[in-house]
Amino acid sequence: MSTLAHVFEAAGIATIALGSVRKQIESTAPPRGLWCDFPLGRPLGKPGDPEFQHRVLAAAFALLGATEPVLAEFDEAITDDGAEMLACPLPPRHDPDAHPAVDEARGLRAAYDRGVEMSAGRFGAGRVVGADDIPAAIESFIRVAEGAAWKEAGIPGLPMRVAQDIRSYYETAAMAMVDHAPPAWAGTRWFYDQTETGKVMLAARTAMREQGAPQPMWFYLTPGDR
Amino acid sequence: MADSGIKALTEDLPAPDFETTAFTTPPPLSEATVAIVTTASLHHPDQDDFAPTDIGYRILDGSRRDYVTGHWSPNFDGAGFGYDMNTVFPLDRLDELAARGVIGRVADQHLAYAGNQFDLAGVRMDSGPAGAAWMREQGVDIALFTPV
Numbered sequence: 001m002s003t004l005a006h007v008f009e010a011a012g013i014a015t016i017a018l019g020s021v022r023k024q025i026e027s028t029a030p031p032r033g034l035w036c037d038f039p040l041g042r043p044l045g046k047p048g049d050p051e052f053q054h055r056v057l058a059a060a061f062a063l064l065g066a067t068e069p070v071l072a073e074f075d076e077a078i079t080d081d082g083a084e085m086l087a088c089p090l091p092p093r094h095d096p097d098a099h100p101a102v103d104e105a106r107g108l109r110a111a112y113d114r115g116v117e118m119s120a121g122r123f124g125a126g127r128v129v130g131a132d133d134i135p136a137a138i139e140s141f142i143r144v145a146e147g148a149a150w151k152e153a154g155i156p157g158l159p160m161r162v163a164q165d166i167r168s169y170y171e172t173a174a175m176a177m178v179d180h181a182p183p184a185w186a187g188t189r190w191f192y193d194q195t196e197t198g199k200v201m202l203a204a205r206t207a208m209r210e211q212g213a214p215q216p217m218w219f220y221l222t223p224g225d226r
Numbered sequence: 227m228a229d230s231g232i233k234a235l236t237e238d239l240p241a242p243d244f245e246t247t248a249f250t251t252p253p254p255l256s257e258a259t260v261a262i263v264t265t266a267s268l269h270h271p272d273q274d275d276f277a278p279t280d281i282g283y284r285i286l287d288g289s290r291r292d293y294v295t296g297h298w299s300p301n302f303d304g305a306g307f308g309y310d311m312n313t314v315f316p317l318d319r320l321d322e323l324a325a326r327g328v329i330g331r332v333a334d335q336h337l338a339y340a341g342n343q344f345d346l347a348g349v350r351m352d353s354g355p356a357g358a359a360w361m362r363e364q365g366v367d368i369a370l371f372t373p374v
Binding site for chain 2: 001002003004005006007008009010011012013014015016017018019020021022023024027028029030031039040041042043044045046047048050053054057060061064067068069079080081082115118119120121122123124126127158160161163164167168171172174175181182184185186187188189192220221222223224225226
């Protein structure tokens with residue numbers, strides 16, 4: 001992002017770059033940078049909190065008073081402790097003949113549809129796989145986890161993109177089941193640590209790595225530190 | 227899994243080297259036209275999604291609110307944007323600032339790129355200058371850059 005800020009500034013547009021990773025914004029040194037120690041994916045800090053977002057913007061626009069390149073730090077951090085997890089109910093078993101992960105995904109469909117409506121369509125599946133096809137996509141990763149060659153398992157697209165649709169399907173459903181802005185990563189942790197499909201995705205990632213799949217193909221199936 | 231662990235994976239990535247840092251003095255904020263440039267891969271549903279190596283940009287219409295993110299990386303929280311678009315793309319906040327006279331005007335259109343690119347030369351020499359030139363044509367004085 002800071003590369004773009006340098007380019008736009010050189011074209012005559014004054015820029016202010018918000019950055020969430022301190023070392024990154026220090027090393028890329030945009031003309032005006034504001035380091036906000038917020039979770040990745042939340043550069044304005046707090047969803048649903050206009051007052052807080054206005055504080056961030058005020059700090060950003062204050063940098064326009066600088067007469068030379070400047071890097072400042074926002075005066076409040078939002079720290080993720082790595083532990084907070086959404087408390088979302090999971091559907092009871094419905095179809096005993098279906099894999100538990102597939103059955104679970106089907107059972108979350110109504111919540112998913114509510115989540116899509118809540119987010120005005122901003123959040124959800126659909127990059128590669130739409131909601132109707134999520135159960136089949138999960139089945140392809142079940143096959144990988146159970147030993148099928150990843151290229152022959154029927155993954156319906158670039159594995160990382162399909163995995164992202166599956167995760168987004170679950171996190172969208174979770175958002176509909178809580179009545180507040182979810183803390184950063186709380187839905188993601190719920191997905192990987194509490195759901196049957198989350199376990200499948202972690203197992204499939206391990207299987208792909210052990211099969212010798214190219215690193216980007218398996219690494220980006222989940223957040224990097226999993 | 228914690229945010230700090232994921233940040234640690236990215237914080238030492240090589241940084242582009244700029245021999246000098248350009249610096250532009252804008253008009254007073256209360257008279258300036260302000261736009262957002264986000265690297266969150268936002269696009270409208272009727273626009274092409276961003277492929278992982280797509281260094282191009284999409285023009286976002288500020289009169290619409292149907293923005294979706296196509297960012298390929300799993301290394302960010304997407305729920306914040308899902309709950310409130312202003313967490314990433316603070317257009318409502320800019321509109322409020324314009325209504326209060328803090329900023330002169332909010333640009334009619336904004337830009338989205340896909341961050342986390344490896345072809346920084348292409349961004350620097352091609353799509354970056356093209357987007358900046360387009361924004362200059364729109365009369366933009368100040369651009370707020372937001373990542374994910």
